[in-house]
Amino acid sequence: MGHDTHVQEKSQVQYDYDRKHNAVHMRHQVVNFAIMIFFTFLAFAVVVADFSPYFIKPFILLLAGVQVVLQLYSFMHMGEKKAVHIGFINTFVWMGALIAFTIFLALLTIVWW
Amino acid sequence: MSSVAIGKEKGFGATFWDYLTTVDHKKLGNMYFFAGLLFFAIAGLEALMIRIQLMVPNNDFVSAGFYNELLTMHGTTMLFLAAMPLLFGFMNAIVPLQIGARDVAFPFLNSLGFWLFFLGAIFLHLSFFMGGAPDAGWTSYASLSLYSPGHGIDFYVLGLQISGAGTLISGINFIVTIVTMRAPGMTFMRMPLFTWTTLITSALIVFAFPALTVALFFMLADRMFGSNFFDHTMGGNTVIWEHLFWIFGHPEVYILILPAFGLFSEIIPVFARKRLFGYSSMVFATILIGFLGFMVWAHHMFTTGLGPTANAIFAVSTMAIAVPTGMKVFNWILTIWGGSIKVTVPMIYALGFIPSFVAGGVTGVMQAVAPLDYQLHDSYFIVAHFHYVIVGGIILAIFGAAHFYWPIMFNRALNEKLGFVVFWLFFIGFHMTFFIQHFLGLMGMPRRVFTYQADQGWDLFNFISSIGALLMGVGVILLVVNMFLSIKSKPLNTRDYWNDGRTLEWAIKTPVPFYNFKQTPLVRGYDPYWIEKSEGNKEGMTFAEPIGEIHMPNGSILPLVMSIGLFIASFGALYHPDGVSWSIPVIILGLGITVASMIVRSFKDDLGFHVSKEEVIATEESLYGKGGNK
Amino acid sequence: MDLNTKFTPKSWPDHAEQATLEGKNKFVGIWIFICSDIVLFASVFATYLSLKDSGPAGMDIKASELFGLELAFVMTMLLLTSSLTSVYAMYHMKNYNFKGVQLWMGITVLLGLGFLGLEIYEFYEYTVHEGFGFTHSAFSSAFYVLVGTHGLHVIIGLVWITGLIIRNAKRGLNLYNAPKYFASSIYWHFIDVIWVFIFTVVYLMGVLG
Structure with missing residues (x-):
């Protein structure tokens, strides 16, 4: 601590x-x-x-x-350079967005009918 | 957790209470380990019963219905309740030591994560005694499980929902710990590989488990509260379950295998006595596997009928994963190459792991070819493949790491000789059981069948496979015996048990004091302990601060109470579709307990406590004798 | 960390919410949680879109006839404004103005309650007057779970912020509670982010058919 x-x-x-x-x-x-x-x-x-x-x-x-x-x-405050580990957080959020997008794409196109 | 009680023997009650309320990452690590071991034993027993049933054709050792329950519980328990907690045990016990931290970022949540997992697991296993276990396979496809009679599936849904919440909490906790609590000098590219794989695994948990939570919630609502997500007569669609489950399910496989890779990446350099070959490419490969793990899930659904375009895309992305995995395998081989190898028990597990895992990986690439997968789908070839990956990868890693880290976790060593016996029994048994199943699959034996007709050419192979399973069972029993024997053995009270430790966890003398490092270490490069040793530093660490006050978190019983609340609420939900009058009140009561303990938690400040300089010195002396940790 | 450390506006650190290790942990932690929530909502959202308008044979309720825009518009305005008011609260926290923090957080809660009330009213209308209950069809299940999950997040946020306001009413800002206020405000903005997608995709595109 x-x-x-x-x-x-x-x-x-x-x-x-x-x-x-x-x-x-x-x-x-x-x-x-x-x-x-x-x-x-x-x-x-x-x-x-x-x-x-x-x-x-x-x-x-x-x-x-x-x-x-x-x-x-x-x-x-994701753009605030001074915040701690903000680069890491940015990476994570956009990674999440990318995965979210993939899920959308899949469930809108390949659910069979 | 009192600060100066070290060295004094505590009564059973006090010790028990200590474990119920602890937030110490080392104790929680041990609890995860033993809880995992318990469920590993249960699931192993189920596996043996499956193999006994299939030993001879037309067997009636178990009934068809009970066989379905066995195979479902075997898969579910092994993946969610055995492999994950065992790996979490190592993560908890080792990662804070590897990064030079005093505890994890959220010790309270760490404890909550454990109790949620444990009570969820208990809830799931109560199904055996309360009218039948789940019986729709660990994937529990909606088209099957929606119509499963009894409460089996309800147990599955609620139990996994609770323990999944615990896993998610632990995942968040590890990420924050690794990001914010590294010792000075421990940059990202100096982190040991096990810490790296823990970070990526936790990231996968954070991104994958919500999909499972949603899928389970849909199933829960469909079965218990009359919604229509998967009921096609009401406009629902069962393929949604398959997607959501595998969006979670495929990353789950990597959640399990990545820490195993990490463990071997720790073991191999120590016993090859050589720096890990290609550290940065290992890190890169780990990240890449984690990323690609999310882009391949539909390869489990090739035969669902998604169409050639989707199948082609997912086939290619699946094959791509072989590239970073191959990088890792070559790096391990090149680490061993030219090293001054010491074949100890952990090392022989590592040496056995490489060919076994490669075999499992190669059959995986075969299945990535969609047209071939149409042939292999739902056959024993699949069973052989994923057992090669899971047993040959994850379980060998867990057993090897148990020998490797036993000195740090328990201040005792496991017996070497018995260790080798266990390895060979288990290793031979494993190949005997599963190698031959490839051929059973190619000969057309379907998976998940409770028996088969004689004279189809399957009899002998099934018999051999069952004998192998028994060998594995004997191996595991001897491993547990070895663990019990270690209780009686002499405490080690040493550091660097294997003499060639490279990372920070070996620099600390066992038994590890509850605050870990009396002074935060300063990390001067990759493999920090190796650097200090090679420079002749007797203390094993350069310190970043003088001895001073240490701030530690308070223990709390609230995590257990919160988890019990959810446990009670689950019973209400479980019996809701039966139309009993007490279901809603029980749900409210359970959730009430949870919410109330959350309110207590928020309204009581938890500032932790301070261990003074004198207490630190006294603790060190009581643990290591005069002069403390020198 | 000492709760008794007294600050003045001059000695209050610039990033008070990240001044301690606990604060840093909370800041990173709430963000990682939000990342997992993104995937949670993505799953529910994607399911809603693939089950939209589907139900038993002969179902006569369609999204384009069911949804009205007036209520959605008012709800959107309430939630967007509550996002701004919590920014105001954080502005006052930077200036070590505790009264300002409490006041603006309080307004945030009131706006959130207004939103929640309208949402409950909307559900009531659909269920009772339109016959569009939870068990009516796959479409209705998906709709209630999607909007309801968001509503549940609103409820949790409201309980959280109210708890903070009451708990800290008598003791002012310190380095122990500043990260908590900050984390709750980030969570509240995230609820707004989700709502932007809900009103766009569910209501606006729903009305289009």
Whole structure:
């Protein structure tokens, strides 16, 4: 088990800088959220507007994909370089996604009838 | 777990309570090992009964129905409840020592994983006494198992669901341990191969077991709560079960074989007294096998009728797996080549493993050829193939590693002479049993039949096969005798029992204290203990820190209580389709116990305890005499 | 680790959730768990897609007629917003503002409860008014298990976060509970990730037929 972390006081300048940095970061998150909400609207709108299914299906799947990447990399901090072992986690998540995709492919194509 | 009670004899009750509440990876490793051994013995007995039944044509030693139960329980128990816990036992006991950690990342979850597995296994075995065991084969294909009368399949579904949850928890635990808790200097490319294979195996567990969980849940809902996933009259589709089961089932095979590869990769360099040949290609091959393991599952379903395109894709990907496996085999051979070989019991298991496993691998590639598989499917050829892989690979690894790691796990050694006797009995018995089954398969004997007619040319071969099985049985009994004898033998109180240990686990003196390393070691390269020894370091390690306070986790009874809750709930679910009035209340009661103990767990802070510097020194002295671990 | 260590906003570490080994373990652990959950949902999802609209001969319920978009839209908005509010909670945790953490986590729980309520209402409507019960057909079983598994995750998340809020109400942030808050928030986002696929594939593409 690990050792206790030292309690270290930040300098005033550092502290102000970090506060500001956090606030800017939060603003980015809100922008990302706005994008997600917009995409959701768009997805529902194209379905309600009754476009051709050949357009709607790939389009809303694309929107969903972008939303998920936004969630993962912005809200869930997968893009944050400083987080511990984040490269390992990225590998794992994409590996999981790949396996998930294989399962989809198989159960949509080769279940016999 | 008290910190200074070492050296004092504890009463039986206190020791028993200690094991019920322990979160120590070494004790849990031992518990996994012995639980695995118990179920290995049970499943072995089932195998003997199967072989006795098939010894002569038209035998009536067991009835057809009971034969189905035997073969189902033999497969299920061997894979889920014997091979996996035995390997988990080694992982728990050895991996934290190999990476220089004090315990695993989540000691509480480690204990929970064990108890879930154990109670799930007990639940499954209660089926024998409560109206019949599952009888649809270990694959339990839905088209068969949905219509199996009685509660056998329900036991299978619920028991595996519980023990599968335990396995998943352990898998997550090992990954986190290996990723975050390596000693300073232990980079990924300095990790011993057993640690690497444990990491990849755990990754496979994390990705494969959810598919089984889902499949079992569908089956549970279909049989007990009236859903229609697999019922074709209601729009369901039984092929979904086959897919989900094999999406789990094929990686499961690699979950078992990869740690076995890891164990042999530890044993061979020690007794060849030579650095493992091609370390980085071994790592690469392990990762590649793990990855490809997910892309081949439909080769179990060639004859289901998926169509030529799917069959061709899966045939090619299956054959591709032979490449990394071949890399491994060549690396082992080249490690032995030119080494100064010491033929000890673990080494002879390794030497026996290489040709046996290659034989199993080659027949596997034969089956990857889809058109040929149509001929071989459901014949004894398949039985011969997977027993060559499982017995020739996994079981030989477990037996070899038991001899190899016995000094670290129990501070005793197993008898060498008896060890050789066991090896030859088991090895000859194994080839006698299964080699000849290849030919039985080619001659057309189907698997999973309880008897056969005389004079089809099968009589003699079946008889030889059964004699081989008896030899294996004698071998296993003698191995257990050897284990019991070791209790009486003198404690070793030494380090590096085999004199040629290379990795960190050998640098620590046995008996291993409950905190493992009194100071965290500093790893200066691949094979760290070898480096220190060759530089004449008497302590066996360079330390990364001065002796100081050690932080250790608290024991807890809650994992056992949580598992008991699920155990009780399972009985409610089991009898639900019978329409008994108490089924739902029992489910609620069981889940209530589990949830309540989870709440207790969350609301009671568990900060662990600190072992002071003085206590560390006192423990070292009581274990190793004056001067401590020098 | 000492619970009594007192922090000020200035001495609070940058990545408090990963400052201790336990914190690092929890962070990696929750992610590995999520990876296994990805495969779990993939299996249920794929089964749903292959059993969609299939039932006993002559079944008259089709996804395109059954599903409505209004409810799904409201549920999506609730869950997406709850994702943002838990980001706010983590923002306040970075600034060592415990009141902010509790407040935004509380709002997250309320939004989650709203979502759950609507989901239960939806199930009730389908079962009672449409005759589309769990045992009705393969399609209904797959639908309830898929959306229900997600609902179960929501319930677990709600219990988890509520537990954290109550347990830590009187003691403020420290290095022991910061990783727990952080892990619960990552889990909550993951629930949202799954829902994005559910509303796209089950509801939107379901309505299309």
